[in-house]
Amino acid sequence: MTSPRSLRSGFRALRPAAFGADPTGERLARIQRSPHFADGSFRNPTGVRPPLAGSKARFARMYFDKKQRLSRAPAGPVPVHPTTRADLAERPATGLRITWMGHSSVLAEIDGHRVLFDPVWGERCSPFAFAGPRRLHPVPLPLAALGPVDVVVISHDHYDHLDMPTIRRFAGTDTVFAVPLGVGAHLERWGVSSDRLRELDWQESTRIGGLTLTATPARHFCGRGLRNQQNTLWASWAVAGDTHRVFHSGDTGYFPGFLDIGAEHGPFDATMIQIGAYSDFWPKNHTDCTPLPGGWPDIHMTPAQGVQAHLDLQGSKPHGVMLPIHWGTFNLAPHPWAEPAEWTRDEAGEVGQTVASPRPGEPFEPAGRLPSDPWWRELSTPIARPWRRPKALLELPIEEHPVSPDLAER
Numbered sequence: 001m002t003s004p005r006s007l008r009s010g011f012r013a014l015r016p017a018a019f020g021a022d023p024t025g026e027r028l029a030r031i032q033r034s035p036h037f038a039d040g041s042f043r044n045p046t047g048v049r050p051p052l053a054g055s056k057a058r059f060a061r062m063y064f065d066k067k068q069r070l071s072r073a074p075a076g077p078v079p080v081h082p083t084t085r086a087d088l089a090e091r092p093a094t095g096l097r098i099t100w101m102g103h104s105s106v107l108a109e110i111d112g113h114r115v116l117f118d119p120v121w122g123e124r125c126s127p128f129a130f131a132g133p134r135r136l137h138p139v140p141l142p143l144a145a146l147g148p149v150d151v152v153v154i155s156h157d158h159y160d161h162l163d164m165p166t167i168r169r170f171a172g173t174d175t176v177f178a179v180p181l182g183v184g185a186h187l188e189r190w191g192v193s194s195d196r197l198r199e200l201d202w203q204e205s206t207r208i209g210g211l212t213l214t215a216t217p218a219r220h221f222c223g224r225g226l227r228n229q230q231n232t233l234w235a236s237w238a239v240a241g242d243t244h245r246v247f248h249s250g251d252t253g254y255f256p257g258f259l260d261i262g263a264e265h266g267p268f269d270a271t272m273i274q275i276g277a278y279s280d281f282w283p284k285n286h287t288d289c290t291p292l293p294g295g296w297p298d299i300h301m302t303p304a305q306g307v308q309a310h311l312d313l314q315g316s317k318p319h320g321v322m323l324p325i326h327w328g329t330f331n332l333a334p335h336p337w338a339e340p341a342e343w344t345r346d347e348a349g350e351v352g353q354t355v356a357s358p359r360p361g362e363p364f365e366p367a368g369r370l371p372s373d374p375w376w377r378e379l380s381t382p383i384a385r386p387w388r389r390p391k392a393l394l395e396l397p398i399e400e401h402p403v404s405p406d407l408a409e410r
Helices: 004-014 025-033 055-063 066-071 085-089 164-170 184-189 257-265 303-313 339-351 375-379 390-394
Strands: 096-102 105-110 113-117 151-153 176-180 197-200 205-208 211-216 236-240 245-248 270-274 321-325
Touching: 096 270, 096 321, 105 245, 105 270, 113 211, 151 211, 164 184, 176 184, 176 205, 176 211, 184 197, 197 205, 197 211, 211 257, 236 257, 245 257, 257 303, 270 303, 303 321, 303 339, 321 339, 339 375
Parallel strands: 113 151, 151 176, 176 197, 245 270, 270 321
Antiparallel strands: 096 105, 105 113, 205 211, 211 236, 236 245
């Protein structure tokens, strides 16, 4: 008779490699000792509500509407910047250079060290080569053209942030990986040796070369397999060199903790802030009830919230450079393709915050000349601009509020 333990081992052997691995042994014991882990799962710094009843059906109707589908993709080829290995081999004049590779993948060259955040070079953010969201533009340059990378930083284990083929390309190098608790199990299954892993809980730091990397809180969730056990952590990251500091949000909903992160680790020369993949259909924060376009999601930030998060991180005032990320590369939500970039530009302009608008692959130095051309406009359907500030919306008659049909029905 086959034992239950043998059956479990057999099922694990059949599990696709892209699903990664579940934490076990001392890794699991460490997770269970975390103050952020309770009742079998990690907990957010502030709560997240489940989706509203009936939202799946409404989402499906909108998602497959032909007109809206056209708006969710660029109308032509995205102008990828032709960066070369020679460009990146030249040291940044100011000591800090940022290169957005698309979505949340960013190369930060900081005080003589090279940090690659959430590298996704795969064609799809999916466990399968034949299905799942496909890239809307090619990668700006091959991984080999990046040159040596000192640290790869992973924010969490979703497919659009943790890409198995990309990680395997680094498995045979000397690159060190900084990851949230539990994520190391995936990397070890894909060939990364345990001595090159720095696995951190929130507020823990590690020193790699001349950099201090700190895993800071975020408001999100995790999961790669058929069962989402919430036993790997998600994080934002603060990275400090001898002279410069940067912040990468990973995926997160807005929460008051950005003020605390900024007070302890900021201010930052540059922040990389998630401003895409929001939706009325994602879970809502019960404290936010003003009906604005894009909703007030718990797990992803709207452009307005992204700008506010940047300000919080900078001591509640405009400072440094904000780089919008998590938009433009994959179609992951029902909003128009270029809406996150356009609305972030509006919001930042209202508060006097400097925003960089690079094409994918275009390096820039935050202390130097910044890319500011709204290049996406030539490829976008018209973007609705129905708001500037919540107060202006509240002064409108209710029938003029630009809300989605499901909000209007409530």
